[in-house]
Amino acid sequence: MIPPFEYKIPNTIEETCDLLWKAKGKAKIIAGGTDLVIGLRNGDQAPSVIIDITRIEQLRKIEEKNSTLSIGATVTHSEIASSPSVRKYGKVLSDAASEIGSPQIRNVGTIGGNIVNASPAADTLPPLMVLNAMGRVISKEEERQVPLAQLFKGPYQTQLKPHELLVQISFQKLHPEVKSSFVRLARRDAMAIARMNVAVVFQVEQSRIKDIRIAVGSVTPTPQRMSGAETFLEGEKLEEKLLKKASLKVSETMIRQSGIRPSTSYKQPVVEALFIRAMKKALEE
Amino acid sequence: MITFMLNGKEIQVEVPPHWTLLRLLREKLCLTGTKEGCGIGECGSCTVLLDGMPVNACLILAPKVEGRRVETIEGLGSRESLHPLQKSFMDHGAIQCGFCTPGILMSSKALLEKNSQPNREEIKEAISGHLCRCTGYHQIIEAIEALKE
Ligand SMILES: Cc1cc2nc3c(=O)[nH]c(=O)nc-3n(C[C@H](O)[C@H](O)[C@H](O)COP(=O)(O)OP(=O)(O)OC[C@H]3O[C@@H](n4cnc5c(N)ncnc54)[C@H](O)[C@@H]3O)c2cc1C
Ligand code: FES
Ligand code: FES
Numbered sequence: 001m002i003p004p005f006e007y008k009i010p011n012t013i014e015e016t017c018d019l020l021w022k023a024k025g026k027a028k029i030i031a032g033g034t035d036l037v038i039g040l041r042n043g044d045q046a047p048s049v050i051i052d053i054t055r056i057e058q059l060r061k062i063e064e065k066n067s068t069l070s071i072g073a074t075v076t077h078s079e080i081a082s083s084p085s086v087r088k089y090g091k092v093l094s095d096a097a098s099e100i101g102s103p104q105i106r107n108v109g110t111i112g113g114n115i116v117n118a119s120p121a122a123d124t125l126p127p128l129m130v131l132n133a134m135g136r137v138i139s140k141e142e143e144r145q146v147p148l149a150q151l152f153k154g155p156y157q158t159q160l161k162p163h164e165l166l167v168q169i170s171f172q173k174l175h176p177e178v179k180s181s182f183v184r185l186a187r188r189d190a191m192a193i194a195r196m197n198v199a200v201v202f203q204v205e206q207s208r209i210k211d212i213r214i215a216v217g218s219v220t221p222t223p224q225r226m227s228g229a230e231t232f233l234e235g236e237k238l239e240e241k242l243l244k245k246a247s248l249k250v251s252e253t254m255i256r257q258s259g260i261r262p263s264t265s266y267k268q269p270v271v272e273a274l275f276i277r278a279m280k281k282a283l284e285e
Numbered sequence: 286m287i288t289f290m291l292n293g294k295e296i297q298v299e300v301p302p303h304w305t306l307l308r309l310l311r312e313k314l315c316l317t318g319t320k321e322g323c324g325i326g327e328c329g330s331c332t333v334l335l336d337g338m339p340v341n342a343c344l345i346l347a348p349k350v351e352g353r354r355v356e357t358i359e360g361l362g363s364r365e366s367l368h369p370l371q372k373s374f375m376d377h378g379a380i381q382c383g384f385c386t387p388g389i390l391m392s393s394k395a396l397l398e399k400n401s402q403p404n405r406e407e408i409k410e411a412i413s414g415h416l417c418r419c420t421g422y423h424q425i426i427e428a429i430e431a432l433k434e
Binding site for chain 2: 002003004005006007009030032033034037038040041050052054078101102103104105107108
């Protein structure tokens with residue numbers, strides 16, 4: 001059973017910031033609620049006020065501006081998956097959104113909730129990291145832009161203050177020739193939260209790799225860019241042998257960050273294979 | 286007090302904000318056709334349509350439906366005149382214990398309203414958020430497929 005709380009439904013960002021400020025840390029934002037309601041049920045969360053941000057029109061838009069694409073915090077996974085502009089300019093994100101949970105979860109769960117919940121397995125995070133996405137954060141005190149990668153402190157922890165609201169995420173539109181892919185490994189096909197996920201974007205120029213970005217989720221405390229493998233691959237000639245070597249750099253990073261664990265002997269070959277699969281999938285598309 | 290459309294009729298009901306839509310339907314409005322299985326979004330037995338979209342009623346807090354349209358299995362057909370989906374499920378042996386059925390019917394309805402010619406993959410995707418421990422899904426897929434126009 002869920003314990004009682006007060007429920008507020010603000011219509012504007014300003015109103016939300018006021019409510020958050022007045023609550024002095026005792027309020028929780030609700031977007032879709034697919035993570036929060038479970039937290040309330042389990043007793044992991046016991047806020048005295050819940051602030052529902054899904055009626056704020058400004059947070060529900062996908063907007064193109066010159067070279068950037070912005071997605072409001074309460075845009076749902078279903079909306080992202082069916083948006084032609086996200087498909088065109090950030091296919092890696094659109095692919096991830098279409099694989100999350102189930103239709104029911106995607107119809108309700110939001111990109112902002114996925115980010116702020118900060119699960120190491122969250123499926124939109126590796127794509128957002130390879131897109132170098134920025135988050136816009138607002139509070140009564142200030143407004144700031146944060147590179148998404150810097151938002152995460154640890155599993156289920158962000159550096160957002162309790163009175164801050166994530167408003168939108170934006171990234172530079174990808175050019176049509178950029179290759180990208182998202183692959184994930186889940187316990188069951190639908191529903192199961194990915195146990196591992198990989199996103200890559202890169203270009204190929206005269207059969208050499210250029211501007212490669214790789215991010216992996218669920219194998220480190222927070223999803224991470226694999227800078228070792230990125231540096232190793234940059235400017236190199238694309239070959240099967242090279243990918244194999246790069247995959248070892250990926251698993252090295254995992255072990256350096258997470259240490260050797262009982263699960264390492266299982267995860268190491270899997271993350272290597274998943275990375276290679278992601279590269280090949282990007283090349284095929 | 287919240288006001289919303291329930292199976293085509295506007296209703297007003299007093300409900301504490303920490304109640305889920307599932308609890309509101311079952312305990313206050315006595316609409317027990319919507320089932321509670323896992324309570325955590327995994328099984329789909331609590332599926333209802335919110336503005337025409339399938340959602341897990343166990344994860345929706347009651348105030349979220351203010352001003353919106355909710356459809357439950359009770360609005361689908363009646364004992365006297367079954368909805369074509371209900372009839373097709375019976376004809377194809379797609380119902381065994383029946384616990385998953387109301388939820389799957391609601392997802393099927395949403396699918397057919399959006400796409401009257403779904404292929405097998407689209408049908409499988411539409412019911413991927415439902416667990417059925419009895420049928421093995423095959424008969425369910427056939428029952429939905431039979432309604433393609
Ligand atoms: C059955 C099931 C399957 C799932 N499968 C997947 C899966 O495959 N992949 C995956 O990645 N996730 C999965 N999830 C997790 C969840 O659905 C997603 O993380 C979803 O995107 C969360 O969004 P929400 O809007 O529901 O968040 P909420 O539950 O509303 O919020 C989550 C957290 O973020 C905070 N928050 C939300 N929005 C903001 C904001 N704008 N500013 C500041 N704080 C905010 C809330 O206070 C809360 O702490 C699954 C969940 C369930 C129940
Ligand atoms: S009871 Fe809601 S999904 Fe299982
Ligand atoms: S018929 Fe028994 S769970 Fe589906």
